Amino acid sequence: MGNRLSKIATRTGDNGTTGLGDGSRTDKDSDRIISLGDVDELNCFVGLLLCEAMPDDLREELVTIQHDLFDLGGELCIPGYQMITEAHVERLDALLAKYNATLPVLQEFILPAGSRAASIAHVCRTVCRRAERAIVTLGKHEAINEHPRQYVNRLSDLMFVLARVLNRFAGGSDVLWQHERKR
Numbered sequence: 001m002g003n004r005l006s007k008i009a010t011r012t013g014d015n016g017t018t019g020l021g022d023g024s025r026t027d028k029d030s031d032r033i034i035s036l037g038d039v040d041e042l043n044c045f046v047g048l049l050l051c052e053a054m055p056d057d058l059r060e061e062l063v064t065i066q067h068d069l070f071d072l073g074g075e076l077c078i079p080g081y082q083m084i085t086e087a088h089v090e091r092l093d094a095l096l097a098k099y100n101a102t103l104p105v106l107q108e109f110i111l112p113a114g115s116r117a118a119s120i121a122h123v124c125r126t127v128c129r130r131a132e133r134a135i136v137t138l139g140k141h142e143a144i145n146e147h148p149r150q151y152v153n154r155l156s157d158l159m160f161v162l163a164r165v166l167n168r169f170a171g172g173s174d175v176l177w178q179h180e181r182k183r
Contacts, residue, residue: 021078031138036076038131039152043069045124052117054169058162061095065155072148076138084147092154099161103168109177115170118163125159128152 017025018033026032046066050059071083112122132152138144164174 021074021081024079031134031141032076032079035131035134035138036073038127038134039069039073039076042124042127042131042152043073045120045127049117049120049124052115052120052166054117054166058165064091068151072151075145075148076135079142082145082147084145084151086147089147089150089154092151092158096154096158096161099158099165103161103164106174108179110164110174111177112163113175114163114167114172117166117170118172121159121163121166125156125163128156128159132156 016028018028019025020032043066046062046069050062050066054062068084068088075081075083112126113119132149135144135149135152139149167173167175
């Protein structure tokens with residue numbers, strides 16, 4: 001892994017480039033840096049979600065996800081490096097199954113609303129989808145492993161499910177889209 005930061009203001013990026021974990025430099029608006037930034041933003045929103053009340057086991061799982069997202073950033077920062085594996089994706093699959101089993105079947109689309117925690121989980125979902133799009137774009141131009149793309153795909157699904165779980169935890173329920181609502 002690359003060196004730890006001991007100096008934050010290096011001024012080496014003043015020319016519009018940034019250093020990667022392997023010591024190479026790339027443009028700050030490259031596909032790699034855009035995907036890395038989107039993953040970083042997602043991790044920040046998961047941190048914000050962790051400020052909300054939630055079941056202890058869910059909190060622990062989200063902390064693990066934050067560590068995974070940091071690892072994912074490390075993988076994106078070092079071309080050819082792998083940190084996210086099939087086991088990470090399988091863990092999200094297991095969480096999806098666990099939390100989906102506690103929810104009623106959806107009969108209608110839901111709005112990204114309800115409790116504050118659920119709403120933040122929906123923001124995490126949408127930022128995750130953007131990160132996924134950025135990773136897909138990166139993969140079209142550079143060789144990357146398949147597991148990061150799969151991980152963020154599952155994670156966005158999990159954030160949708162967790163929004164529903166968090167609404168129930170707060171004593172509420174899904175906010176249904178009313179397709180026949182009068183205007």
